[in-house]
Amino acid sequence: MGRLEGLQDWEVKANDLIKAYPDRKASLLPLLHLSQEFWGCINEDVIDLISKKLKLTPSYVYGVASFYTMYHFERKGKIHIRICTNVSCQIKGAEEILKKLEEKLGIKEGGVSEDGKISIEKVECLGACDRAPVVMVNDHYEGPVDLEWVEKIVSQ
Amino acid sequence: MMEPILTKFVSDPESYTLKGYLKNWGFEGLKKALKMKPEDIIEEVKASGLRGRGGAGFPTGLKWSFVPKDFPGPKYIVINADEGEPGTFKDKVIIEKEPFMLLEGIAIAALAIGAEDAFIYIRGEFVEGARVLGNAIKEAEEEGYLGKNYLNSGKNLYVRITRGAGAYICGEETGLIESLEGKRGHPRLRPPFPATKGFLGKPTVVNNVETLSCLPHIISKGAQWFSSIGSNPKNSGTKLFPVSGDVKKPGVYEAPLGIPLKQLIEDYAGGFDGKPRAIIPGGVSAPVLDERDFEIPMDFDSLLNAKSMLGSGAIIVLNEKRCLFRSALRIVSFFAEESCGQCSPCREGTRWLELIMERIREGEGREGDLELMKDIASGMIGTTICVLSDGCAMSLLSFIEKFEEEFKMHIGEGKCQNW
Ligand SMILES: Cc1cc2nc3c(=O)[nH]c(=O)nc-3n(C[C@H](O)[C@H](O)[C@H](O)COP(=O)(O)O)c2cc1C
Ligand code: SF4
Ligand code: FES
Numbered sequence: 001m002g003r004l005e006g007l008q009d010w011e012v013k014a015n016d017l018i019k020a021y022p023d024r025k026a027s028l029l030p031l032l033h034l035s036q037e038f039w040g041c042i043n044e045d046v047i048d049l050i051s052k053k054l055k056l057t058p059s060y061v062y063g064v065a066s067f068y069t070m071y072h073f074e075r076k077g078k079i080h081i082r083i084c085t086n087v088s089c090q091i092k093g094a095e096e097i098l099k100k101l102e103e104k105l106g107i108k109e110g111g112v113s114e115d116g117k118i119s120i121e122k123v124e125c126l127g128a129c130d131r132a133p134v135v136m137v138n139d140h141y142e143g144p145v146d147l148e149w150v151e152k153i154v155s156q
Numbered sequence: 157m158m159e160p161i162l163t164k165f166v167s168d169p170e171s172y173t174l175k176g177y178l179k180n181w182g183f184e185g186l187k188k189a190l191k192m193k194p195e196d197i198i199e200e201v202k203a204s205g206l207r208g209r210g211g212a213g214f215p216t217g218l219k220w221s222f223v224p225k226d227f228p229g230p231k232y233i234v235i236n237a238d239e240g241e242p243g244t245f246k247d248k249v250i251i252e253k254e255p256f257m258l259l260e261g262i263a264i265a266a267l268a269i270g271a272e273d274a275f276i277y278i279r280g281e282f283v284e285g286a287r288v289l290g291n292a293i294k295e296a297e298e299e300g301y302l303g304k305n306y307l308n309s310g311k312n313l314y315v316r317i318t319r320g321a322g323a324y325i326c327g328e329e330t331g332l333i334e335s336l337e338g339k340r341g342h343p344r345l346r347p348p349f350p351a352t353k354g355f356l357g358k359p360t361v362v363n364n365v366e367t368l369s370c371l372p373h374i375i376s377k378g379a380q381w382f383s384s385i386g387s388n389p390k391n392s393g394t395k396l397f398p399v400s401g402d403v404k405k406p407g408v409y410e411a412p413l414g415i416p417l418k419q420l421i422e423d424y425a426g427g428f429d430g431k432p433r434a435i436i437p438g439g440v441s442a443p444v445l446d447e448r449d450f451e452i453p454m455d456f457d458s459l460l461n462a463k464s465m466l467g468s469g470a471i472i473v474l475n476e477k478r479c480l481f482r483s484a485l486r487i488v489s490f491f492a493e494e495s496c497g498q499c500s501p502c503r504e505g506t507r508w509l510e511l512i513m514e515r516i517r518e519g520e521g522r523e524g525d526l527e528l529m530k531d532i533a534s535g536m537i538g539t540t541i542c543v544l545s546d547g548c549a550m551s552l553l554s555f556i557e558k559f560e561e562e563f564k565m566h567i568g569e570g571k572c573q574n575w
Contacts, residue, residue: 021316025339026337026338027338028338028339029320029336033319063340064338064339067340068280068323069321069322069323070280070320082281087436087472087474088243088400088472090482090483090486091402124240124490124493124494127239127279127282129243130245130408132401132406139283
């Protein structure tokens with residue numbers, strides 16, 4: 001577990017989170033979020049750490065984490081693009097934008113560019129359909145986006 | 157156009173601060189509620205006719221009355237801020253612009269059922285919303301509007317935020333509770349209902365953000381005032397309508413329940429963009445409407461009468477240039493992706509429908525496909541733990557029923573020119 005940098009810091013925050021809930025297990029999702037913020041993904045070391053902290057088995061922690069699409073088991077790109085293709089975005093050209101992104105980056109959705117800089121993920125409705133077609137760049141919403149936007153983000 | 161209630165001050169740049177909220181609203185509802193008996197709060201909310209804004213439209217006061225009064229031990233309020241129904245983006249407005257209105261509503265609900273602990277479950281992508289809410293809770297606690305002995309009332313209220321992590325099914329109230337408990341978001345069989353056995357097995361009320369945000373106004377201005385707004389006392393108050401798709405000005409608009417659909421689009425959303433052909437009136441789980449229903453009053457009962465539902469109030473307009481088979485397939489794919497997999501009719505049915513429709517898209521439709529789809533969908537209704545399955549089936553059946561020719565054409569020819 002020596003590879004997890006900033007572990008002490010994590011412990012402090014984790015303890016605060018655990019205290020906030022009437023039941024230890026209820027802090028599992030918050031701890032998964034915290035860990036992903038710290039280390040970029042939920043790898044084996046993280047699963048191990050959380051399971052010890054909450055006195056759960058690693059397979060339980062993995063089983064829960066894998067149910068949720070926002071937890072990643074491998075690092076995403078520095079720029080992680082989530083693109084919505086649900087109805088309101090689809091009719092405004094989201095699939096064409098996704099295709100162009102895939103072409104320009106030479107990767108498929110779900111993948112990470114070779115240099116680790118950009119990743120793309122096709123997602124369901126992002127709750128921002130007034131900005132269709134809408135994407136999230138890391139934690140920020142952008143939209144409506146168009147094919148020109150693809151050129152810009154790819155050249156970054 | 158009537159003056160909005162919940163969104164009256166959202167363009168005030170200070171609306172999300174305690175200072176702004178005190179200036180604009182001032183916690184009048186909560187102060188009044190603190191002087192009321194819990195059962196009187198429940199009666200007032202019952203009399204207002206308030207129905208849940210999260211999707212099911214269940215009467216809020218009635219739901220609270222199922223919570224056992226003399227339960228020994230904690231009871232919980234859980235706030236549904238998962239906002240995952242495609243087409244929906246209304247709770248976000250309250251969360252980001254009027255977080256104190258939500259907190260005040262939570263406090264009133266907590267008084268009504270006798271809870272000291274509240275948990276807000278907010279969808280994971282709303283990072284900004286979670287930040288604004290977190291700050292609001294902190295500020296309210298520091299200034300004595302929340303926390304121990306808040307407003308010197310002798311009452312306590314502790315509010316925490318849990319972020320979801322990208323699972324639509326966690327918007328379903330028992331899936332949400334499971335998730336909050338640190339589990340996979342698998343909906344629970346009912347009974348028992350959350351009101352008797354919810355979060356950690358304790359009596360729990362789950363309410364939507366918009367529902368709770370109506371409470372300060374109902375308590376401060378009275379049930380009568382609220383029930384006089386809208387179509388009738390069973391469809392009362394205003395509603396936030398998130399409008400997207402083929403309209404000139406997509407956005408969230410607050411209007412009285414019962415406003416005719418076409419008028420809502422024309423007066424608020426800048427009018428239709430192109431000639432409308434199909435409108436989804438309540439998020440993608442709501443059966444689609446065709447032009448015969450474009451004047452329908454947008455309230456719970458009118459939409460039920462038209463074999464659809466108000467759902468979250470999310471309106472998606474599709475104009476005549478859109479391929480409706482494509483939209484229907486996209487909706488089915490959504491449900492296939494989000495089915496939690498517990499029930500076979502849902503897990504298998506959503507996937508099977510998706511496969512058939514993808515085959516049709518590739519030009520390999522077969523005679524009998526329409527009947528096959530109808531048959532599978534019918535078997536998905538009323539047979540599962542939660543209504544995700546029903547939502548998928550009823551949406552598809554409505555598309556087939558109302559736009560049968562278009563489906564037949566696709567079965568014969570695959571993609572159309574509008575794809
Ligand atoms: C599949 C599914 C998804 C749901 N998603 C949400 C949601 O994102 N937000 C919400 O408030 N209610 C959602 N609901 C409705 C909730 O189950 C529940 O009815 C609601 O939170 C109750 O609050 P209310 O009475 O204040 O509306 C969903 C229901 C189902 C079946
Ligand atoms: S109906 Fe579908 S989503 Fe609901 S519990 Fe069953 S499998 Fe899960
Ligand atoms: S459909 Fe794309 S954000 Fe809702």
